[in-house]
Amino acid sequence: MINNRNLVLLTLFLWAGLLPSISRAEDGYRLWLRYDRIIDPQLLQQYRAAIHDLYFNTTSATLHAASDELTTGLSGLLGQPVEEIHSESAAINEGALLVGTPASSAPIARLHWDSALTPLGKEGFLIRHYTLDGQHGIAIVANTDVGVLYGAFHFLRLLQTHQSLRSLDITSIPALQYRVLDHWDNLNRTVERGYAGLSIFDWWTLPLYKDSRYTDYARANASVGINGSVLNSVNASPIILTPAWLSKAAALADIFRPYGIRVYLSVNFSSPMSIGGLPTADPLDPAVQAWWKKKVDEIYSYIPDFGGFLVKANSEGQPGPQNYGRSHADGANALADALAPHHGIVIWRAFVYSGSSEDRVKQAYDEFKPLDGKFRDNVLLQVKNGPLDFQPREPFSPLFGAVPKMPLMLEVQITQEYLGFSNHLVYLAPLFEECLNADTYAKGKGTPVSATITGMAGVANIGNDINWCGHPFAQANWYAFGRLAWCATSPTDRSAAIADEWIRQTFSNNPGIVDTLKKMMLASREIAVDYMTPLGLAHIMGYSHHYGPAPWYDKASRADWNPVYFHRADSAGLGFDRTVTGSNALEQYAPGARTLWADKKDCPDNAVLWWHHVGWNDRLHSGRTLWEELCHKYYTGVDSVRWMQKCWDALQPRGIDAERWQQVKMLLGIQQQDAVWWRNACLLYFQTFSRQPLPAGAEQPDHTLAYYENLQLYYAPGTANSGIPQTTNP
Numbered sequence: 001m002i003n004n005r006n007l008v009l010l011t012l013f014l015w016a017g018l019l020p021s022i023s024r025a026e027d028g029y030r031l032w033l034r035y036d037r038i039i040d041p042q043l044l045q046q047y048r049a050a051i052h053d054l055y056f057n058t059t060s061a062t063l064h065a066a067s068d069e070l071t072t073g074l075s076g077l078l079g080q081p082v083e084e085i086h087s088e089s090a091a092i093n094e095g096a097l098l099v100g101t102p103a104s105s106a107p108i109a110r111l112h113w114d115s116a117l118t119p120l121g122k123e124g125f126l127i128r129h130y131t132l133d134g135q136h137g138i139a140i141v142a143n144t145d146v147g148v149l150y151g152a153f154h155f156l157r158l159l160q161t162h163q164s165l166r167s168l169d170i171t172s173i174p175a176l177q178y179r180v181l182d183h184w185d186n187l188n189r190t191v192e193r194g195y196a197g198l199s200i201f202d203w204w205t206l207p208l209y210k211d212s213r214y215t216d217y218a219r220a221n222a223s224v225g226i227n228g229s230v231l232n233s234v235n236a237s238p239i240i241l242t243p244a245w246l247s248k249a250a251a252l253a254d255i256f257r258p259y260g261i262r263v264y265l266s267v268n269f270s271s272p273m274s275i276g277g278l279p280t281a282d283p284l285d286p287a288v289q290a291w292w293k294k295k296v297d298e299i300y301s302y303i304p305d306f307g308g309f310l311v312k313a314n315s316e317g318q319p320g321p322q323n324y325g326r327s328h329a330d331g332a333n334a335l336a337d338a339l340a341p342h343h344g345i346v347i348w349r350a351f352v353y354s355g356s357s358e359d360r361v362k363q364a365y366d367e368f369k370p371l372d373g374k375f376r377d378n379v380l381l382q383v384k385n386g387p388l389d390f391q392p393r394e395p396f397s398p399l400f401g402a403v404p405k406m407p408l409m410l411e412v413q414i415t416q417e418y419l420g421f422s423n424h425l426v427y428l429a430p431l432f433e434e435c436l437n438a439d440t441y442a443k444g445k446g447t448p449v450s451a452t453i454t455g456m457a458g459v460a461n462i463g464n465d466i467n468w469c470g471h472p473f474a475q476a477n478w479y480a481f482g483r484l485a486w487c488a489t490s491p492t493d494r495s496a497a498i499a500d501e502w503i504r505q506t507f508s509n510n511p512g513i514v515d516t517l518k519k520m521m522l523a524s525r526e527i528a529v530d531y532m533t534p535l536g537l538a539h540i541m542g543y544s545h546h547y548g549p550a551p552w553y554d555k556a557s558r559a560d561w562n563p564v565y566f567h568r569a570d571s572a573g574l575g576f577d578r579t580v581t582g583s584n585a586l587e588q589y590a591p592g593a594r595t596l597w598a599d600k601k602d603c604p605d606n607a608v609l610w611w612h613h614v615g616w617n618d619r620l621h622s623g624r625t626l627w628e629e630l631c632h633k634y635y636t637g638v639d640s641v642r643w644m645q646k647c648w649d650a651l652q653p654r655g656i657d658a659e660r661w662q663q664v665k666m667l668l669g670i671q672q673q674d675a676v677w678w679r680n681a682c683l684l685y686f687q688t689f690s691r692q693p694l695p696a697g698a699e700q701p702d703h704t705l706a707y708y709e710n711l712q713l714y715y716a717p718g719t720a721n722s723g724i725p726q727t728t729n730p
C-alpha cells in the first residue's frame, strides 16, 4: 500500500534516478551517438559561446537529416535548445554555425571558399572558422549535401570527444570510394555468422512497416562514412530478386538514401533458372543475358540509385559460371553489362576454393591472376584480408597488388566468426589495419594494401539485440570499420585514435576510463591470437560453428575443412610448410614480401607456423623452443584475459554505468573460461606430438584431452544447423 511516507520515498527515488526499472538504463541502443549533456563547466561554456544558432537551408532530405542530427545532438550536448535559423532570410549573428553547400546556403556562397572546396569531391567536407559581415563563427561546408551530413557528424564527434573548437581547420576526404557493410542476413531473418540476434531487416513486415531502427542504422552508418549496404547474405536466395522482395529492398533504400547509403543485393548466379524459368544460367547464353538485363532494368525501376550486385560464385557449393565451363570473368561481365547503363557495379568475390589437393590458400590467386584485364570496368574483385578465411591472424592475400587492372575491394569480417563470436572482447581495428598497412611490394617497397584498393567491405556484426552487436565492445568494430575505410590511406596507427574517440562517445571522457579501456581494446586482438591461434596457427576452431578449439578434428568430408590439414602437427614439429620445400604459396607474393617470411630463421614468430613446419625443439626469436613458446603464448593469453577482467573490475566505481559494466563483466567471465578451454585443449593435444611437459608450476588442465575432444556444442548461433556436423560450410 502506498502511504504518504512511501510516496515521499518513491518521489525521492524517481528524482534521484535510482529506480532502475523506471529510469532509462544505458542499454547500448544509442551506440556512439549518445549526445548526453557535457558536464565539464568550462568546456560547456566554451562550446556555448562558440555555437549560438544553426544556420541552415534544408533544401533536401539529406540536409534535413543533417539539421535534425545537429539540433538533437547540440541541444543534448549543450544542455539547451539550439535553434535552427533559415539561413537565407536572416542576418548572421555572432557565433552562427553555418552549415551547407554554396548552392544551398547564400551565406556559405558568400564565403568564397571555392578553391578549398574543389579538392573535396563528392563526399569530403571542411570545418573552419569564418568571418562574414563582421561576425565570427564556425562553418561546416561541402560540395554536396551528403558531404555536409558527414561534416555534421564529424562536428558532433568533436564535441562528444571534448575537442577544443578554438582553431578548427579540418579538411576531410574519404580515402576509399566504396565503404560498404555486407550483411549476411537471410530472408528468414537468421543471420549467417551473426551473434546479435535476428536480422534488423524485418522482411516480413516490409515494405509498409518501417521500423525506426532502419533510420537509426542509417544514422550510425553515415556517422562513420559508410556509404553502401548489401542487404542479404552472399549465400543468396534467388527470392531477393522477385518483385515482392524488390519492393521491400526499395523501402529500405528510400530510408537510407538521405544518409548517403546505396543499397546493393547479393545475387544467386542461378536466378535466371530458379526464378526466371530458363533452362540454363550460362552467362554466354543470349537468353540469360537478356534475362539479367530485364531484371536489372526492373530493379532500377524500384531503386533508381541501386548500387549493384555482390556475387559469390563457384564457392562452397554456390552456382557460378564454371558450372557451364565459363570463367569468372564471363560470369561477372554478363551481370556488369546489364548494370552498366545504370552505372551499377558488380562486386565479384574472390573467396573461392575447391577441394583440390592444392594448398587451399593458393587457389583464389591461381584462379583470378590469369583473369586480370578480362573483366569489364564496372567489376570490382572483393578479396578477403587473408588468403584463408578471416582468421585471428593471417598474412595479407597475395591478390592485393597482383591484379593491377582490376579495382579491388578489401573484405574484412566485423562479425567475430573466428574470434569468439559476440562473447569475446576483441577490438578488430588492429587486425584491419595490419592488413591495410602490409607492404605488398607490388610496385617496390612501400606499396601497402591500402594503396591497391578502391573500397572496403565489412561483414556486419549487427542484429536486433537492443545494443545492436551483442557485446557492448563489438560496437567498436562496426565503428572502426567505417572510420578506417574513410581514412584508409592516412598515416598508420589509426587504431588507437579510433578507439579513443569511440570510448569517449560511447562510454566516457573521463581520462582514467579512456586510458583503461583503450589499453584493453588495443591489447585485445593480440590476446585473442595468443589464446586461440598463436605463432601463425590457423583454422583450428570447432568444425562448422567455429567456436572453441578443435585442433584434432579430421572428420570433414574434405581435407581442407579439417584443422589437422592446417596445423600439420607430427612428432617432428608443427606448422604448414608453404615455402619452396612445401606448397610454395610464398611464390604468389612479390619478391620483397617473400623475403619477410621465406627463411625459417628470419620469419617473425607471429607468422612462423603459417609458413614453416618447425621442429618442437627449434628456437624461435623469443629464445624459447617452439614447444616452450607455444605454452608461453597460450598461458599468456589466459593471463591477459584475467588482466582485462581486473582492469574492468577496477572501473566500476569510476563512472561506467551499471548496466553495461555488468554485461561486460559477465562476458569477460565467458572469455576467461573460453581462453582456459582453448589453452588446455590445444596444449594437451599438441603435447601428444611434442611429448614434452607443460611448464612446471603453471596452472594444469582440469580435464583430460578426451574430455575436450568429446565436448559437443549444440545450437551455436550463426550456423544454419543445430551443431550436427554438416558437409558444407566448414
Ligand code: BDP
Residues within 6 Å of the ligand: 192, 193, 234, 235, 312, 316, 351, 389, 390, 417, 729, 730
Ligand atoms: C566463411 C563462413 C561462411 C561464409 C563464407 C563466405 O564460414 O559462412 O559463407 O565464409 O565468405 O568464413 O562466403
